[in-house]
Amino acid sequence: MVEAERSKLPYAAPSRTMSAAARARRIARACGVFGTGVSLTVLAGWWFDVPAMRRLLPGHAPMVVLSALATLMLGMALLFAARRESARLSRRVGRCLAGAAAAIALGGGLQYAIPGSFRLDDWVQRLVFAPLAPGSGMALATAIGAVGAASGLLLQDARSRRLRLLGAVAALFAFVVAAVGGLGYAYGLGAFHQGGPFSRMALVTALTLGTLSLGVLLSRPNRPWVTSVLGGGDAGTLTRHLMPATVLAPLFLGLLQLHAVRAGLLEAETGTALLVIVLALWLAGLTTRLARSVERRAVADRQLRDALQGMNEALEQRVAERTRELAEAQDALVQAQKMEAIGQLTGGVAHDFNNLLTIIHSSVDFLRRPNLSEERRTRYMDAVSDTVERASKLTAQLLAFARRQSLRPEVFDARERLAGVASMLDSLTGARIRIVREMPESPCFVRADPTQFETALVNLVVNARDAMAGEGTLTIALSCGRTKPPIRGHAGSPNDFVVVAATDTGSGIAKERLTQIFEPFFTTKEVGKGTGLGLSQVIGFAKQSGGDVDVASVVGRGSTFTLYLPQAEAGAGEEKAVPEPDGQPLEQADRCILVVEDNIEIGAFCTQILHDLGYGTVLTQTAEAALAEIEAVPFRFDAVFSDVVMPGMGGIELAKRLRELHPELPVVLTSGYSHVLASDHAHGFEFVRKPYSAEQVGKVLRAAIARKPKVRMAPADAPV
Ligand SMILES: Nc1ncnc2c1ncn2[C@@H]1O[C@H](COP(=O)(O)OP(=O)(O)OP(=O)(O)O)[C@@H](O)[C@H]1O
Ligand SMILES: [Mg+2]
Structure with missing residues (x-):
């Protein structure tokens, strides 16, 4: 065009x-x-x-x-x-x-x-x-x-x-x-x-x-x-176009005029005047032509510009379309990756739980047999108990990865903790791995859940041990007052962090695996040697605590895992452990607990436990019903033991209402999963994580009732 x-x-x-x-x-x-x-x-x-x-x-x-x-x-x-x-x-x-x-x-x-x-x-x-x-x-x-x-x-x-x-x-x-x-x-x-x-x-x-x-x-x-x-450009073309007209034409006209005068056809003066007039007309014509040419050129330029602009707009539109298509394709990819991750996660959970359930199932089968010797009965009971413990650990790790575990953050000295677990870490790694510790002169106070902190350390150390095939050097360096750099695209932070860096001289990790290793159930270890949940716990714990984990690695030379946790002032906001009730054992038969649980089986099981512990119980399936029970006979209950996630009001709302209406009534909450508790664990209420044992429930309830002010006005009714 x-x-x-x-x-x-x-x-x-x-x-x-x-x-x-x-x-x-x-x-x-x-x-x-x-x-x-x-x-x-x-x-x-x-x-x-x-x-x-x-x-x-x-x-x-x-x-x-x-x-x-x-x-x-x-x-x-x-x-x-x-x-x-x-x-x-x-x-x-x-x-x-x-x-x-x-x-x-x-x-x-x-x-x-x-x-x-x-x-x-x-x-x-x-x-x-x-x-x-x-x-x-x-x-x-x-x-x-x-x-x-x-x-x-x-x-x-x-x-x-x-x-x-x-x-x-x-x-x-x-x-x-x-x-x-x-x-x-x-x-x-x-x-x-x-x-x-x-x-x-x-x-x-x-x-x-x-x-x-x-x-x-x-x-x-x-x-x-x-x-x-x-030149081939416009200037050259224009010059070549005009040159004959501006040079040759006047010369030719002059020649004509001279010959006409000589032949006597014109007077000399008339000839000159005519020449001037013709030349003037000629030049005027040329000028007009030039002006028209320039005008046409301007129009052509304008059309050219318009055409270019049109092409530009079309191009922009195509770029926008392509960008949208790309974004859609990217979304689809992310979705596909998510589905893959969910598949991996579900498969991993199902596999692990099936193994554990197999143990429980067969143990219970054996326990049902009559004439079982006491020694075998104890062995099967222990197997069930151990398996439940492992299942609960598995869910805890999954919750840790999902950053939904209920943390109990405390302010503690990381240096002290590290020294406390030193011998345990030594025995984990074995004699052929040398552990070098680089500790600061002064204490390093950190705000985090100490148990999870130790678990994270164990996970890192075990991974390092496995990467070094049992031989090498593991350096654990602790430092405080450090800032957090940007990690995997997440912004850094100028605040003070306590940093634990574990450097091994092991196999190292390939670059393309650096982000994958944090995914739950991702493992390169042999079947039965690794569940792929260690680093998920580390990253989940770190993130939920306000920190992060970074990894740097060179294949064949080793890796460094750096754990960042928010630094705290010494003793700031330290949470005191619940003191064990001391003094006289309580008359539990007089005590009545209101159990709020929407799941019928768990509700029945819980009341059974409480009965066995000597408590009277009332079971309701919703928070609203529980409130009605309390309002019907005030001071009837010594404590409320409530699930958190329930249809309707929910456990936390119930606990808050009760704190307003009956501040003397202790509330103990329980949950296996709650983002509400994970984001702000305490809410000022006692909390028992599911799955719980009779012993744990009894301990928490005893402590809660012991702290209760003695304002009971009426004796509790008979248990239902
Ligand atoms: N220090 C390390 N050096 C080399 N590779 C590592 C290191 N730490 C972790 N990895 C790699 O990351 C993978 C995932 O680690 P993660 O701790 O999550 O699971 P795991 O160790 O395989 O199993 P688990 O910890 O559940 O027993 C490991 O299988 C290993 O391939
Ligand atoms: Mg591991």
Whole structure:
């Protein structure tokens, strides 16, 4: 479309793709060939005495031998100068020939400078043929023109820019002299030949010299004006388009006018006036045409711009579409990855739980058998208890990864904790692994759950041990007052952090696995050797505590796991452990517990436990029903034991209401999973994590009731 628009322009660029430089050189060479050819023809005409060859243009004066020699030298010099890659030698030869032409011309022009002096043209003429005819010889105009053209050639490669310019001006002057000399013949103006600088210049000489001067001007195509005039761009096209109209047309009109006056068709004055009027009209027409061209060009440019803008907008639209498609594809990918992760997680949980359930199932089967020896009964009971313990650990790790575990953050000295678990870590790693500890001078207080902190340490140390295949060095470095850098695209933090870095000399981790290792159930260990939950616990605990874990590793050299935990002031916000109730054992049979649990089996099981512990119980399935029970008989209950996640009000809301309505009534909450408790564990209420044992429930309830203010007004009703 753009090409089509351009081809409609009045002065469209020529389709030829030849560069301005190449075109200029070609014209210059053609001028050289013409000049050389004419000069040789004239010389041959003199030598072989063929008059027609001396004058070439019938009816006109011949070119004298000296002029022919000068133009021959110039023509050959031009051919050397206009070669595409003129070597040093050929340039030198060209300059010598131009010097010779200048010398010949100066010799011929000497007679005009010093009248009566030696006439070179006459002398040369005699050598060849015969003395010069009277009134002939090298014209002053020819001598000046030849010197000018030769100077142009001599100076065109000068180092100084000014000299090069002077050469160009000299060549231009030569062209004008030759052109005026030639025009004198065309216009039949005797004055141009009978006196003054142009006298007696033969027409053939004027044509040859003019052509040669033009060639000299074009022989250096790197000049800006040559590029403008001959270039393929708009300027060149416009110049070539207008040049004939602005130069040739006035010359032709002038010629017409002169002949018309001479033929008596017009008065001289009328002719001049007519010429002026016609020229003015001609120029006005040209100007209008130029203006129209410019206007058309502007319109074309505008259309071009509009087209470009349209293309731009279309492009932007396509980019936006592609970006949207890409985002959709990315979403789909993320979704697919999520599904894969969920699949992996579900598969892992199902696999592990199936193993544990198999143990429980078969143990219970054996326990049901009559006549079981006490020793085997104890063994199966222990197996069930251990398995439940492991299952509970598994869920705890999963919750840790999900950052939904109920943490009990405390402020403790990490240095002290590390020293406390040192011997345990030593026994974990074995004798062939050297543990280097780098501890700070002063204590490092951290706010986190100490049990989870130790678990994270154990996980890191066990991983390091496995990576070192039981042999190597493990460095545990503790430092405080450090900032947290950006980790895996998460922003850093300028706050103070306590940092534990565990560096091993083990196998290292491949770069593409660095993020995968934190996924739950991702393991490279043999079946039965790793569950793939260790690092999930570490990262879940760190993140939930307000910190993070970073990993750096070089395959074959080792890895460094860096655990960041928020630093705390010494003793700040330390949470006191629940004091064990001391003194007299409580009369539990008098105690009545309101159990709130929406799951019927768990509710029944819980009341069974409490009965076995000697408590009276009332079971409700919703928080609303529990409130109604309490309001029905105030002070009936000694404590409320409630699940957290239930339809309706929920355990936390119930506990908060009770804190307002009955501040003396202790509330113990229980849950296996609660984001509410995970985000703010305490809420000021006691909490027992599911799965719980009878012992844990009894301990917490005893402690809660022991702290209860003794304001009971009425005895509890019989248990339901
Ligand atoms: N220090 C380490 N050097 C090399 N690889 C490690 C290191 N720590 C972890 N890994 C890699 O990360 C994987 C996941 O570790 P993670 O602790 O989560 O699970 P695991 O050790 O395989 O199993 P688990 O800890 O549950 O027994 C490992 O299987 C191991 O490939
Ligand atoms: Mg591990």
